[in-house]
Amino acid sequence: MKKSLFFAVFVTLCYSVSAQFYTTQNRPNAIRLFNKNVSRTEIILPKIDGYTLYKADFHTHTIYSDGDVTPRERVREAWYDGLDIIAITDHLEIRTYEKFMLKALAPYSKDGSAFRYAHAGIANKQNNEAPVLSNLNAAYEEAVYYAERENLPIMVVRGTEIWRNPSKIGEYNALFLQDINAICHADLFESFRRVKEQGGLIMHNHPGWSRKTAEIAEGEQQRAYDEGWIDGVEIINSTSLYPTVARRCIEKGLFMAANTDAHRPTAQVYNGTNEFFRTMTFIMAKECSEKSIKEALKERRTIGYSGNHLVGEERYLSAFINAAITCHVVAENDKQRTYSFANNCSVPFMLQYKNNVYKLAPFKTLNFNFPKESKDKKNIQPQFVVQNMWHIDEQHPKVTISVDK
Numbered sequence: 001m002k003k004s005l006f007f008a009v010f011v012t013l014c015y016s017v018s019a020q021f022y023t024t025q026n027r028p029n030a031i032r033l034f035n036k037n038v039s040r041t042e043i044i045l046p047k048i049d050g051y052t053l054y055k056a057d058f059h060t061h062t063i064y065s066d067g068d069v070t071p072r073e074r075v076r077e078a079w080y081d082g083l084d085i086i087a088i089t090d091h092l093e094i095r096t097y098e099k100f101m102l103k104a105l106a107p108y109s110k111d112g113s114a115f116r117y118a119h120a121g122i123a124n125k126q127n128n129e130a131p132v133l134s135n136l137n138a139a140y141e142e143a144v145y146y147a148e149r150e151n152l153p154i155m156v157v158r159g160t161e162i163w164r165n166p167s168k169i170g171e172y173n174a175l176f177l178q179d180i181n182a183i184c185h186a187d188l189f190e191s192f193r194r195v196k197e198q199g200g201l202i203m204h205n206h207p208g209w210s211r212k213t214a215e216i217a218e219g220e221q222q223r224a225y226d227e228g229w230i231d232g233v234e235i236i237n238s239t240s241l242y243p244t245v246a247r248r249c250i251e252k253g254l255f256m257a258a259n260t261d262a263h264r265p266t267a268q269v270y271n272g273t274n275e276f277f278r279t280m281t282f283i284m285a286k287e288c289s290e291k292s293i294k295e296a297l298k299e300r301r302t303i304g305y306s307g308n309h310l311v312g313e314e315r316y317l318s319a320f321i322n323a324a325i326t327c328h329v330v331a332e333n334d335k336q337r338t339y340s341f342a343n344n345c346s347v348p349f350m351l352q353y354k355n356n357v358y359k360l361a362p363f364k365t366l367n368f369n370f371p372k373e374s375k376d377k378k379n380i381q382p383q384f385v386v387q388n389m390w391h392i393d394e395q396h397p398k399v400t401i402s403v404d405k
Helices: 002-024 071-080 098-108 138-149 188-197 220-226 245-252 290-298 314-324
Strands: 052-057 085-088 155-163 171-175 201-204 232-237 255-259 280-285 302-306 309-312 325-332 336-343 349-353 356-360 365-371 383-386 398-400
Touching (some): 071 085, 171 188, 188 201, 302 314, 314 325, 314 398, 356 365
Parallel strands (some): 232 255
Antiparallel strands (some): 349 356
């Protein structure tokens, strides 16, 4: 009984002291339990021949077509994902979310019903000259407004996805436009002409999607290439690689691009648990300006990145790895020489030497022994097949690493 009484008094005193503490400390309306400071993902890349590698995603969607997020969220996630450039490329003809928006806006129409928007593209087969009542520039304008308001140094590219039958004609992104509304037309090549009139570039999207092959389809798609409308091809879409497209880009002088084609939040696909970044295009340019980026694309100075795989022309892949790796001699005898390889960038390299593959992780160092030739004791240059690099078809480049003696 005495023990029970003592315990009750003790609890009462503790409660009284606790209550007094919160009262005297001017207890706030909400108690912050922890601080979460989200920082930008910093992706360290080397400079190549005086060019900075800018990180871009030229294919994303928002609620203004069939995406699940707002334009400002696309800008925000792009910044936190480590990008420098983001293109908002909502569909020219398809706006899935429009019916939900119009339902919300229905009370503001004259008779209380939803507005009926006309389309000048393929969606309106009855009237090719139907007016476009939607402002297709709105998503871009919102994204730019948000980037400027939040002082985020992200270049927002004005673009749109021109949708046609994916199995026969394909889909194309028009980039660096002046007015999206002005390129609307049911005829694909009239739309293309208007894109070029504005100084825009045209990229062939996901060439193997909804088709058995990524090869050029006969008909309008073949015509698009033959007449020189296409400036680049999406060699990687999200996590899908089309290796045969690399040869097409090299032979036809087109830039290679890798993009997310994001509809959902990127965190749902690239959540950081696999130690790689979102799909993006590395662009070798003098500065992050529209003029400089367009010049780099026209000159094909790009490398596609996805899941720590790099795709591009062999010369750029070789230049990339040599700029990223510092190599020097640490030991030597009559039979062999030991090289130390230090990776100074955020991308790992899978180096195959003979039958073994070694991972040179970001900001890590590995040592390799290379034998000397038996006759004149000459040093064999360090050379690897880089398994996470792709160039023509499904080939991995064989790269000689420059030695800093």
